[in-house]
Amino acid sequence: MQLNLSRRGAVRLLTLSAVLSSALLQGCDSVPSVIKIGVAQPLTGNLSALGQDLLNGVNLAVEELNKEGFKVKGKAVTFEVVAVDDRASADTGKEVAQQLVDAGVVAVIGHLNSGVSIAAAPIYAAKGIPQLAISTNPKFTELGLDTTFRLVANDNLQAKAIGSYSASQFSGTKFALLDDGTPYGKDLAAGAGAQLKAAKKEVVLQQSFDDKTTKFDELAAKIKETGVEVVVSTLNDFQIVALLDALKAISYTNIKVLGGDTIKTTLMLKGAGVANGLFATSPILEAREFTAGSAFLDKYRAKYKIDPAYAGHYTYDAMYVISAAIRRAESAKPQDITTTLKKIDGYAPVTGSMKWDAQGEQRYGVIGVYSANGGLWESQMRSDNW
Template identity: 50%
Template sequence: MNGQRRLIGAGAVAAMLALAGCSGEPEVIKIGVSQPLSGNLATLGQDMVNGAKMAVDEINAKGGVRLGSGRAKLEIVTADDKADAKTGEAAAQTLVDAGITVAIAHLNSGVSIAAAPIYAKANVPQLAISTKPSYTQQDLATTLRLVANDNLQAKAMGSYAAQLAGAQRFAVVDDSTPYGKGLADDAAGAIKQQQREVTLRQSLDDKRTDFAPLIAELAKTKTDVLVTTLGDFQVEALIKQAAAAGLTRLRILGGDTIKTDKLNKVAPLIAGVYATSPIVEAREFPNGKPFLDGFRTRFKGDPIYGAHYAYDAVHLVADAMARNDTADRKKLLERLKNPSFDGHAPVTGSMRFAADGEQRYSAVAVYLLKDGAWLPQIRSDRW
């Protein structure tokens, strides 16, 4: 009798394995995460990886992703794109060759744009935190954006600057990069739409730290607000030189490239330092606290960039596959772009993709640097 039971048990197991094999679904679903993991932006890239890992661990701890009558575990596969377009292409191919189902890639717009055709050829949905509008304008179905694009950020920069109390005269200065110049041009346009005067418009280079000629022009035009896409180290030097020249009433509003701790000591030298960012901090969302508590426990510190977006992206993808009962890439993409898909995004609560791959409910926030901390002022999806 015991022998018969053993035979029945063995037969049942064999049948289950046969059914699992016939389903064609993987036992492990690979999620590619390609970010800059070395170089100057490594901390930002690792932050994205950490967010994705945290989500994967949570999902796996609950048994993985349900696909029909079975379950599949998630696995992170990382690649270092070094914030370089060519390296990013190679990293994308490495992930595709590894058999990933979806890619959370990349940080830099130039890298995301260069790598996009590689993911598209393999039908791999690409979820990027990059902000350049042209990323989703390549006629590739697989390009999806996790945050607001630069069009909305430029409107935020111009609109917020224009409404600052007492502001009448504005200067707009960019760093001559395609990203910085495009953002600055649109910000200047937004200021003019608010019936404000742009008295100075300049393009400098992204290495300059001697701003004597610019400061002379700011003084001559009696500029109230400088809107700029210069980097944090440049704005640091600019503030010191402006204060030394007596321009202590100047206010500076920059993009997310200045939202670092580099300006903490110099910010009090002038009337105000503001930054806009499409990366709305986790603490600003109603459901941000549980994520932050878990992140701190796991990684012994706070997230520093977009970890919560990577975290939400993994949860959203897992939810989509579970509803599809399959890890099929094409069906995953269709689900993600389905306007009726109200997927699980634990922190942001509203990660939804439009037909063109843009975020349907993206927002840009404005922060004021005060007492060594970037304090949220306002965020909007309209501006």
């Protein structure tokens, strides 16, 4: 059988052959030259210092990885950070999550707020994109999604720490229990309240606010009127600063305040001298508590000219663990990264290691208790079993 082709037909055949060859080559070379990593945090508003710190950690890690010449399957690749501002809002969080998906990110380090992480999680999961969050509400990893990964211990353990420490270490008998109305705040306060009740401590004042309230004159008056000796709170740092100002204005500061991790910040240290004692629990240990923390702090300060405000060392480590997963999977496809993160005991330069259970809970999580003293948060104790 003889195949006769016209000149036009031969050209078409050669063109088709070239297209198919190119497609096959692209299929073999599935690793892109630029790998995009999404960072979704509150970059404006009252929590912007915390969100910027989390972004700073990722940027520092990416700068180092790119400088060393990161390779996947022998191919040099460049990491690119795509940062978005979730404004600490669940609705905005969903919007920016979709923006990151549309931008082609292969992993997301976000979000700070539990309510935002929970709202955005299904959007990432629909595309198999792993979401590594500093958020602590247990519901985040109870969504039934394969793509949720928590960087620290959750609030079940933190609630036990708050209730246990305040009940056993403070001599006061009259407690106030305050929350910020968010999933994080309400659930954490409820867990702490259960611990106080079990310890037979009297909660004489319990109140919920929204997470942006800063007018606390009425609350301060109630605290004084009911003779509160210990304030247990899940309000944000700027809110506790405002509350302490209101208490100072009515000369009622002989109290102890114990809050969750959102008050263990540099901003909160400004209120350290107002109350009789200011304490915070946190699943986020200070960088200086780790052997490798000093080197990280030197690099962070050299680049940003400030100290970390919150948990930049955890997002720094998260970026390194993501890079390890990409290298091990020999792929930058989101689903391959997710699958590998489920198996990895990833090297984290500052904190040592990160590993997750089947739900995405951090296996190496602990809760520390800190007191504000001399412009620093000083460690009092820490445990993974409160």
